[in-house]
Amino acid sequence: MHNPSITFADASFAWPDGSAVLDHVSTAFSPGRTGLVGDNGAGKTTVLRLIRGELAPTAGQITTRGAVGYLPQHLTLAVESDVATLLGVRPKLAALQAIEAGSVDEHAFDTLGDDWDVEARSLAELAAMGLAGIGLDRRVGTLSGGEAMLVALTGLRLAETPVVLLDEPTNNLDGAARERLYAAIAGWRGALVVASHDVGLLDLLDDTAELRAGDVTVFGGGYTEFAEALEREQDAAQQALRTAEQRLKLEQRQRREAETKLARRKRYADKDYANKRRPKIIMNLRRGEAEVSAGKLRDGLDDRVESARGAVVEQEARVRVDERVRIALPDPGVGAARRLAELRGVRGVGHDGVHTVAGPERVALTGPNGAGKTRLLSTLFDAGLRAQLDAYAVPLTERIGYLPQRIDGLDEADSAVGNVRASAPESPPGEVRAQLARFLLRGDDVDRPVATLSGGERFRVALARLLLAEPPHQLLVLDEPTNNIDLRTTQALVDALSAYRGALLVVSHDRRFLDQLGIDTWLTLDGVNG
Structure with missing residues (x-):
């Protein structure tokens, strides 16, 4: 360079x-x-x-x-x-x-x-x-x-x-x-x-x-x-590890077989010695030679086993063991005809500017910066703001979960366990800990105040609180959810949401993420509201 x-x-x-x-x-x-x-x-x-x-x-x-x-x-x-x-x-x-x-x-x-x-x-x-x-x-x-x-x-x-x-x-x-x-x-x-x-x-x-x-x-x-x-390298590393493991098993088996043969020879020699079939001085000499030969054989086989074991360790170091967030969402029991929210002032579904989110529908709300997409999402929870705007959303169910752009709704003084239990009060602490482990939050981290966690950890706490809520949300509203998460966690989120049987309303400029979700309805908000 x-x-x-x-x-x-x-x-x-x-x-x-x-x-x-x-x-x-x-x-x-x-x-x-x-x-x-x-x-x-x-x-x-x-x-x-x-x-x-x-x-x-x-x-x-x-x-x-x-x-x-x-x-x-x-x-x-x-x-x-x-x-x-x-x-x-x-x-x-x-x-x-x-x-x-x-x-x-x-x-x-x-x-x-x-x-x-x-x-x-x-x-x-x-x-x-x-x-x-x-x-x-x-x-x-x-x-x-x-x-x-x-x-x-x-x-x-x-x-x-x-x-x-x-x-x-x-x-x-x-x-x-x-x-x-x-x-x-x-x-x-x-x-x-x-x-x-x-x-x-x-x-x-x-x-x-x-x-x-x-x-x-x-x-x-x-x-x-x-x-x-990296994928090619890891495939090769995995294959090399399997080969090294097979060689180690072979060397260990040969070591065991050699030990069996040596034990068998020793029994025969001991029997000859006990029966005094040859002069004692000759038998002692041969016993000593056999023990030296057996020792050399054992040393050679042990060296081969250790060499094979070292190769396994070397290849293991080449193989990545990256943990992934593993998310399994409960079934919210949303029927195909269940109406969950009404969106007004949007384009893409007809001339009246109204769309009703129903059943397990996936809806993407798009539009330029400053159009008011985040403000529209906020109207789901703020009737006063709803009355001031031309484009707004009306909730038709109380079971709506919201993940805002900025993770500012957590109780900073409480722990991860406490924050999740606030949305799932019937879940025992042990069960919440087990669920948090699936979000790669373990040990002392789940008991520390949320204010002391990293940005990525805080996001996972907010995500866990949203996805583990009881009863399960029928509609998940996500505002730019991929802004704060790495590529592997994004894929885990895609996997989980793809299996989610409730409805999704997503604002995101990440077209790759939206395409992976399999959006059913694309809506557009063009101008600033209110």
């Missing part, structure tokens, strides 16, 4: 509780575009913070070639500021305006530098990102979350920072915004590291870096190529 943009030199990082994110990692990222992948809780955001210099390794070094720009997963926005400020060009624009107004202040010229075209360049970059209608003076608070993210990304392009880090940049982006971001990434100039679970985005990148068990492995190619290569 020539002139790597980021270098890890025997780098380690562990949190004060001892949990390790990096364990003596030595690798490098190319000057191109690298996708950083890994399961929830592996520490991808922590690695980005280490690269950025916000955190320091506990051992070793992490170095970058040049300054580092960073787009966090959740933007902290000053809603009263303007687009120019979010782009990072407001000081230069102010200096340019002052100079154009006749100022000869040296500080203004120093601030502007050679960026005399900063305004035109900013507008051009915004237009290239599909944001041509957004002026530099527009207030940030009037932008949708997706628009704000694209503006911030445009600011990083304008800054031309040598190294740029993006943390889950496609979360909450609608299809059109994702395509604009994809185009920007495809033409990115400079080194780029993207932590993401978005396969479409990851496949645009040059390399894939996997963070797993404290190590970082870099693969040359996009995520799909990486996943296919």
Whole structure:
């Protein structure tokens, strides 16, 4: 690799509780575009913070070639500021305006530098990102979350920072915004590291870096190529392990058979000795020679068994043992004609703008960022808000489960067990613990306050509380459920929801996820409500 943009030199990082994110990692990222992948809780955001210099390794070094720009997963926005400020060009624009107004202040010229075209360049970059209608003076608070993210990304392009880090940049982006971001990434100039679970985005990148068990492995190619290569590697590792196990069994069997033969010979020799068939001195000599020969044979066979056992251990280390969330949902007993909710102000099912969710129907609610999809879902539980809007939802059953975009409905002071039992009060604590284990929440983790859990663990607690509720929900409402979960957990969720016999109402910009769910009805919400 020539002139790597980021270098890890025997780098380690562990949190004060001892949990390790990096364990003596030595690798490098190319000057191109690298996708950083890994399961929830592996520490991808922590690695980005280490690269950025916000955190320091506990051992070793992490170095970058040049300054580092960073787009966090959740933007902290000053809603009263303007687009120019979010782009990072407001000081230069102010200096340019002052100079154009006749100022000869040296500080203004120093601030502007050679960026005399900063305004035109900013507008051009915004237009290239599909944001041509957004002026530099527009207030940030009037932008949708997706628009704000694209503006911030445009600011990083304008800054031309040598190294740029993006943390889950496609979360909450609608299809059109994702395509604009994809185009920007495809033409990115400079080194780029993207932590993401978005396969479409990851496949645009040059390399894939996997963070797993404290190590970082870099693969040359996009995520799909990486996943296919990993599958081939694991198939070969499994076959090699089976071969090694068969060899060990063979060597152990031969060792047992040899021991049986040696025991049989010893019995014959002891019988000859007892019957004094030969002179005692000769028999003693032969007994000694036999014992030496048997010892050598045993040593040789033992060495072969140990060699075979070592080969098994070596091949076992090559085989991944990745746990998966295993979710089994109860049957909510929803008949095909059972009406569960009514959606008003949506398109896709006729001219009246009304759709009734009935039976085990799978419904996807789509629309651009800012159209009001999350607000429409909220009206299922808020009659006052429902009365204010043109597009809203009316519940026709009390058994509706809701998983919002932001996991903010948990009792932070209570444990995982306590949170789940709040929705399933009749379930004994032991049964709840067993169910949480299926969500990979075990041991002391299920008794810790939820506030101390990682983001991925908190999501699994919220998911468990939703899916294990008693009585079972007849309608599950999911708002961008794949934003906070890794690819393996997404697949487990797909598997569970595919077997769920109730209805689903899903808002998601993850088309791959929706296609896997087998959506029956596609609805669209076009404009902002209320």
